[in-house]
Amino acid sequence: MADTTNGGAIVRLENIVKRFGGAAALSGASLSVKRDSVHGLVGQNGAGKSTLIKLLAGLHRADEGTVEIDGEAYDRLTPHLVEELGIHFIHQDRLLVPTFTVGEALFLGRELRIPGTPFLDRTGMRRKSAEILARYFGLSLPQSALIADLSAAEKQIVQITRALIANPRVLVFDEPTAALVRREADLLFQLIHRLSAEGITILYISHYLGEIVDICDTVTVLRNGRDVATLPVAETSATEIGALMVNRALGELYPKPDVIPGEVLLQVENLALAERFDAVSFALRKGEVLGLTGLVGSGAKEVVRTLFGLDLPTGGAVSVNGETVFSADPAEATEKRLALVPEDRRRDGVALDLSVTENTTLASLDRFSRGLIDHGSERRQTEDLVKRLQIKTDGIDALVRTLSGGNQQKVAIAKWLSRQSEIYLLDEPTVGVDIAAKVEIYRLIGELAERGAGILVLSSDIEELLGITDRILVFFRGRVTRQFTSSETSPDQVLADVTGAHETLRHAG
Amino acid sequence: MATAFLSSLTRGIGRYALVAALTAVFALFATLAPGFLSGANLLSVLVNNFALLAIVAVAMTFAVSAGGIDLSVGTAIDFASFAFVSLVLAGQPVALAALGGLAGGALVGVFNAVLIAGIGISPFLATLGTLFVGRSVQQLLTNGGNPVYLPPAGVPEAFRFLGHGTVAGIPVPLLLAALVIAGAWLVLSQTRFGRVVLATGIQASVVRYSGIRLSRVTAANYVLVSTIAAVVGLILTSTVTVYIPSSGNAFLLNAIGATFIGTTFDPRGRPNVPGTVLGVLLLGVVANGLLLSGLNFYWQQVGTGLLIFSVLAIGFANRKAAARA
Ligand SMILES: Nc1ncnc2c1ncn2[C@@H]1O[C@H](COP(=O)(O)OP(=O)(O)OP(=O)(O)O)[C@@H](O)[C@H]1O
Ligand SMILES: [Mg+2]
Numbered sequence: 001m002a003d004t005t006n007g008g009a010i011v012r013l014e015n016i017v018k019r020f021g022g023a024a025a026l027s028g029a030s031l032s033v034k035r036d037s038v039h040g041l042v043g044q045n046g047a048g049k050s051t052l053i054k055l056l057a058g059l060h061r062a063d064e065g066t067v068e069i070d071g072e073a074y075d076r077l078t079p080h081l082v083e084e085l086g087i088h089f090i091h092q093d094r095l096l097v098p099t100f101t102v103g104e105a106l107f108l109g110r111e112l113r114i115p116g117t118p119f120l121d122r123t124g125m126r127r128k129s130a131e132i133l134a135r136y137f138g139l140s141l142p143q144s145a146l147i148a149d150l151s152a153a154e155k156q157i158v159q160i161t162r163a164l165i166a167n168p169r170v171l172v173f174d175e176p177t178a179a180l181v182r183r184e185a186d187l188l189f190q191l192i193h194r195l196s197a198e199g200i201t202i203l204y205i206s207h208y209l210g211e212i213v214d215i216c217d218t219v220t221v222l223r224n225g226r227d228v229a230t231l232p233v234a235e236t237s238a239t240e241i242g243a244l245m246v247n248r249a250l251g252e253l254y255p256k257p258d259v260i261p262g263e264v265l266l267q268v269e270n271l272a273l274a275e276r277f278d279a280v281s282f283a284l285r286k287g288e289v290l291g292l293t294g295l296v297g298s299g300a301k302e303v304v305r306t307l308f309g310l311d312l313p314t315g316g317a318v319s320v321n322g323e324t325v326f327s328a329d330p331a332e333a334t335e336k337r338l339a340l341v342p343e344d345r346r347r348d349g350v351a352l353d354l355s356v357t358e359n360t361t362l363a364s365l366d367r368f369s370r371g372l373i374d375h376g377s378e379r380r381q382t383e384d385l386v387k388r389l390q391i392k393t394d395g396i397d398a399l400v401r402t403l404s405g406g407n408q409q410k411v412a413i414a415k416w417l418s419r420q421s422e423i424y425l426l427d428e429p430t431v432g433v434d435i436a437a438k439v440e441i442y443r444l445i446g447e448l449a450e451r452g453a454g455i456l457v458l459s460s461d462i463e464e465l466l467g468i469t470d471r472i473l474v475f476f477r478g479r480v481t482r483q484f485t486s487s488e489t490s491p492d493q494v495l496a497d498v499t500g501a502h503e504t505l506r507h508a509g
Numbered sequence: 510m511a512t513a514f515l516s517s518l519t520r521g522i523g524r525y526a527l528v529a530a531l532t533a534v535f536a537l538f539a540t541l542a543p544g545f546l547s548g549a550n551l552l553s554v555l556v557n558n559f560a561l562l563a564i565v566a567v568a569m570t571f572a573v574s575a576g577g578i579d580l581s582v583g584t585a586i587d588f589a590s591f592a593f594v595s596l597v598l599a600g601q602p603v604a605l606a607a608l609g610g611l612a613g614g615a616l617v618g619v620f621n622a623v624l625i626a627g628i629g630i631s632p633f634l635a636t637l638g639t640l641f642v643g644r645s646v647q648q649l650l651t652n653g654g655n656p657v658y659l660p661p662a663g664v665p666e667a668f669r670f671l672g673h674g675t676v677a678g679i680p681v682p683l684l685l686a687a688l689v690i691a692g693a694w695l696v697l698s699q700t701r702f703g704r705v706v707l708a709t710g711i712q713a714s715v716v717r718y719s720g721i722r723l724s725r726v727t728a729a730n731y732v733l734v735s736t737i738a739a740v741v742g743l744i745l746t747s748t749v750t751v752y753i754p755s756s757g758n759a760f761l762l763n764a765i766g767a768t769f770i771g772t773t774f775d776p777r778g779r780p781n782v783p784g785t786v787l788g789v790l791l792l793g794v795v796a797n798g799l800l801l802s803g804l805n806f807y808w809q810q811v812g813t814g815l816l817i818f819s820v821l822a823i824g825f826a827n828r829k830a831a832a833r834a
Contacts, residue, residue, distance in 0.1 A: 310718075334720025342718055351712035353777070362708060363719040365701040372699045399777070415719065 009068070010035040010170060010201050011056065011087070016065035018051055018225075020402065023394050025051040027225040028065075033170070038192065038202040040212040040233070043222030044245055044434040045406025046392040049205050050092050052222070053174050057089050058082045086169035090159050090176055092205075092405055092432070096147045103129070103143035106162050132164050133157070136191055151296050152343070153184045160191070171195065172203040175405065175432055177211065184296070189215050207406075207434050209238035221245055246436045253439060254467025257446045261470065262286035264322075265454040266338075266423050268307070271316035276302040277478040280316070284423065284454040289445060291465035291486065292458045293498055294475030301343070303475070304425050304458050308340040309333040320423065334363065336423075339416035341409075343427040349412035352401040356393050357382040359400050359411050364419040385414040390440055406433040413441070424448060424455045430464065442468050462491045462498070476500045526823060527774040527787045534791060534816075538798030545801050552680075558793030560686040561741050565760040566767040566785045567693045568737035573768050573780040574697060575730050576710030577625070577632030581617055582764060584643030585735035586757025589614035589742025591650065594657050594752040603667040607743055614739020617643065618732035626728035640758070647754040657752040664750050672748030682744050689737060694782040706730055707779065763792055766817050773824030791816065 011033040018026040026048045033039045043049050054060045056067060058077035066073050069085050096105050103122075106129050112121040126143055133139050137157055147155065156176060163171055173192075177185040192215055196202055206212055212219055213233055220230045221244045229244050242250050266284040271277070277299030284290050294300035306313050312328035319325060320336040330340070342348040350359050360382045361368055368378040382396045389410045393403055400411055409432060416424060426445075430438045445455055445468055459465050465472050466486050474482040474497040482497040538545045565582050572579040592613030596606035617639060624635035648654050659668070674681040697703035705726050708716050717723045741760070746752055770791065771784020795816050799809040 329722075330717060330720045331722045340718065347712075348714050348718040351708055351715040353711045354708060358704065358708065359715075362704075362715070363721070365704060369701045372695070373701060373704065419720075 008034050010070060011203070012066075012068040012071075013052065013056065014066045014068070016052065016055060016067075017063045018048075018055060018060060019063050021394065024225055026055075026062075029222060029225055029227050030065075031220055031227060032230075033201060033203055034218070035201055036196070036199060037218055038196050038204060038216045040216035040219035041203060041205045041222065042207070042209065042212060042219060042241060042245055045432075045437055046404040047222040047245070047434075048225040049222055050174055050404065053089065053091070053172055053203075053205065056082070056087065056172070057091070083166065086167070087172065088163035088166055088168040088170070089172045090156070090163060090174060092174035096155055096158060098146070098148035100147050101143060102141050102145045102147065102150075102158055105147055105158055106143075106165060108162075110166065128165060129161060132161050136161075136164065136194070137187070153296060156188075168200060170201045170203065172205075174205045175207065176204075177206060177208060185211070207432065207438075209241050209435065212241065213238050223247060242435050245434065250435060250439065253435075253442075254464075255439065255443045255446055256289075256468055257450050259287035259446075259449045261288040262452065265320065266307070266456075267317075267319045267322075268303075269317045271303065271306065271318060272314050273299075273302055273306055273311055274314045275478075276311075277475070278315075280480055282473060282480070284456060286452045286454055287449045288471075289449050289455045289457060289469045291469035291472040292456060292475065293460060293462060293465055293472060293494070295498060297477075298475035298498075299478040300458055300473075300475040301427065304340070304427055304456065307333070307456075308338060308425055310340075334419070334421075337419075337421045338423045338425065339363075339419060339421035340425045341412050341416065341427060341429055343431070345409055345412045350400045350408050350415075353399055355397045355399055356386065356391070356403070356411055357396045360385055360396075360414045360418050363415050367418070367420075381418055382414075385417055388417075389414055389444070390437065406437050409433055410437065410441075413444070417444075422453055424453060425458070426455065427458045428460070429457065430459070430461070438464075462494050466491060466494070474498055527770070527784065527791070527820075530820060530823070531787060531791050531794065534794055534798070538794065538801070542798050542801035545798055550797070550801070554793055554797045555683055556680050558797050559789060560680075560682040561744060562760055562763050562767065562793065563686045563786055563789045564689045564741050564744075565738055566764040566789050567689055567782055568734045569764040569768045570693070570771070570780050570782055570785045571697065571706065571730055571737070572632065572636075572734050573772065574703075574710050575706045575727060576713065577727075577731075578636065578765070579621065579731065579734045579738075580633065580636040580761065581621060581639035581643060582734065582738040583755070583758030583761050584640055585614040585617040585738040586742040586745065586760065587643065587647055587752075587755055588617050589739035590746040590752045590757070591647065591657070591754075593743055593746050594659060597659060597665070597668055598657070603665055603670075606668075607671070610743050610746075611736060611739045614742055615732055615736045618735025621731040621735065622728035625731060626724040632731075644755050651754050654754045656754070659750045661750070669747055669750070671744050672746075682748075685740060685744060689740060690782060690786055693737070697782055702726070702729070710780070763789075763813075766813075767792055770817065770820050770824070773821050788820075791820065 009032045013029065013031045016026050016029045017024060029048060029052055031041065031052060041049055051060060055062050058079045058081060067077060069087070100108070103125060107125050112124045112128070113119060114121045129143065130140060133141060139157065141154065141158070147158070150158065176188060189211070192202055204212070204216060216233050218230060219233055219236070219241060221228050221241060223245060262285055264283045264285050269281050271280040280303055282290070292300045292303065302311065305311050307318060309328045309330045309332055317324060320338065323336070325332065325336060346352060357379060361378050365373065368374050368381070379396060386393065386396060391410045391414070392407050400408055403411065413429065430441055433441060445457070448455055457465065457469060466489065469486045472484045472486055472494060473480045474494060476497065477500070484494060544550055568582055569579060589610040593606050593610030596609045597603060601609070621636055621639055624630045624638065625632050651657060671681055676684055697706065705716060705721055709723065709726060713723060742757065767788030768780060768785050770788030772778060772780045775781050775784050792813060795812055796809060799812045804812070
């Protein structure tokens with residue numbers, strides 16, 4: 001019955017208004033998700049996507065507007081009720097408790113009991129999760145493994161499995177691929193096709209418009225807290241969606257200035273870290289943008305960590321401006337004007353409960369204090385960077401926690417711009433960042449290169465690497481297996497080396 | 510600078526609530542307790558119920574700001590006191606003995622720093638250990654806990670200055686408390702060190718990833734806590750001209766209480782010096798008011814407990830309301 005009155009919508013949000021303090025995160029947003037569809041939701045950082053999802057999840061309450069599920073209006077949704085209605089979420093910023101085991105994380109709050117007793121049915125839980133992990137992921141994870149020891153992709157798998165255990169009718173993904181390498185992302189897409197075929201309705205948020213076009217039937221575009229279009233994907237394109245998001249044509253996606261690389265800034269010779277990588281050598285020059293890529297465990301990420309002094313290398317040498325770096329100490333790296341924008345920005349990149357200003361100047365407080373902190377110049381610097389990076393915030397005193405995911409990333413970058421670093425190590429710098437902001441970050445990388453900085457970009461987005469770097473080093477099983485000149489290669493060629501296609505051939509032949 | 514202090518003193522509705530609570534308690538005792546409002550009593554509140562606890566609580570605020578706690582502030586007080594008395598007994602000049610006292614207190618901080626920043630023991634456990642070790646050491650030093658008296662005839666006049674002296678009519682303990690409060694506020698909210706300490710308490714990994722030597726800051730912070738607490742050891746000894754082993758621990762719970770009252774009422778939930786000072790005032794006024802109302806010691810303790818409960822309840826309600834807005 002309900003189906004006919006609301007056009008088959010399983011979830012319907014109407015004219016939602018949500019304010020935080022004075023600012024409206026949503027100002028009349030509507031979203032209607034048809035049963036059995038794969039529905040995309042896109043918009044710039046801060047457009048209100050996560051807020052809308054959290055409203056549906058019962059984590060926020062709307063100031064105005066209605067939420068309907070199966071045609072029935074609810075004005076007091078709670079997370080518990082929503083789950084009972086069969087709607088489950090893979091949130092963008094909900095972290096798993098790192099000290100939990102996989103088993104605990106999977107069943108937290110809905111533990112299975114041995115029928116008729118208050119005792120936990122451990123065998124039953126183990127069987128059920130193992131079955132789902134094997135069926136959907138072809139994978140087994142030990143129940144006793146600590147969440148803290150899992151890779152980002154594995155954590156994501158735990159979250160999805162947790163939702164699947166509850167037999168969901170609707171699954172909502174808020175930027176699920178942000179944490180995944182491309183190959184893993186492909187697995188996720190297959191999974192979504194499969195879940196969709198099994199009759200689960202999917203709501204999917206992503207900044208990769210290509211993904212949206214590939215896997216969704218319908219897409220809704222949010223802009224400034226309002227839905228500006230809902231289109232069948234068959235009748236649109238990534239370019240059109242992008243233009244709707246930012247309300248203008250996007251222009252050059254990969255702005256890259258021509259810079260002739262100067263003298264060597266960073267020299268890496270035969271660097272090794274036991275069981276992680278070995279015999280890694282390369283040089284980064286002034287004005288150069290060097291790309292690193294590889295699968296999880298290929299060693300690329302570990303090289304970046306080691307360069308910043310987070311791990312102690314077991315062999316080889318690193319020198320900056322001709323001076324050898326001796327210790328595993330981020331403070332020494334920073335003094336040598338290295339900067340790291342870490343992948344896990346909410347843990348290592350920004351302090352969520354410090355303000356935008358306090359985060360921006362944290363690595364460069366010396367510049368702003370002569371005995372006492374000069375609050376005026378600190379604020380001027382922050383305002384300047386907020387403007388330059390187009391960080392969307394309620395003000396420079398707002399806590400970073402209140403910023404949207406992409407804007408938090410920009411603050412993590414601003415911290416090092418304030419420090420006036422010379423060598424930038426960027427670990428997945430545009431993950432979770434909207435296309436307009438991506439272009440901004442690319443432009444910024446170009447600008448830094450023009451000013452004589454050296455930039456190392458670690459990314460699993462190969463198109464991005466080809467667009468913005470001069471050279472690309474491909475890591476496979478702990479070694480640099482290939483070097484490309486970015487302007488002379490294609491995504492397929494790079495990808496073949498990333499996945500080790502050539503390596504296997506070589507071994508076979 | 511003074512205006513910055515005032516503005517941070519009164520920022521946000523939460524801080525007003527703390528000032529309002531203080532005013533209410535004040536008004537209550539002014540009507541209930543005879544003699545509460547007299548000038549002599551108010552001065553005694555400031556000197557006896559406020560000055561010393563304020564210094565210890567301010568020290569505690571540094572530890573809590575960094576996301577830790579220091580259960581051994583009393584040990585630092587005792588060590589300072591012991592060193593001070595011993596050096597004076599040994600015939601050293603008072604000024605030198607006082608410096609020795611500060612060093613004695615600081616030593617406790619160095620010990621904490623090694624445990625926390627060096628070995629990586631959690632601040633709670635490390636300082637609890639220091640508290641126990643400190644107690645045993647004092648018993649060993651004093652033949653099982655005998656007080657060390659200064660012979661009444663042999664007390665140099667200068668020795669009594671810290672506890673009994675006045676400068677321009679202001680009692681020295683109060684003056685020292687004011688200096689410590691102002692200095693601590695300056696360091697915690699206006700310097701690079703203070704900012705880093707705060708950031709450590711909020712999200713330590715970001716501090717490390719920002720190229721800041723986390724263990725150095727942590728170590729310096731715990732030495733600072735003990736050194737501030739040591740000032741109380743000096744004043745206390747100068748006041749009573751005796752060192753009593755393990756007597757410093759009397760301040761511990763109230764110092765923690767005052768710090769958390771201040772933290773609870775901060776709009777951002779951050780430990781802060783002005784909040785701590787208001788917390789100490791609140792505790793001090795209540796203790797004195799209850800005393801004058803003629804309640805016995807045990808009911809005074811109950812009163813203090815109730816105060817902390819109600820203050821924290823109001824604070825949490827406030828913050829929840831702010832979060833919902
Ligand atoms: N708890 C909060 N308090 C204050 N403001 C908030 C809060 N949560 C979100 N906002 C603000 O609401 C706006 C929308 O944020 P939201 O997280 O929904 O964006 P988003 O579309 O998910 O962006 P992103 O792509 O970066 O994740 C932002 O301007 C953000 O700063
Ligand atoms: Mg979001």
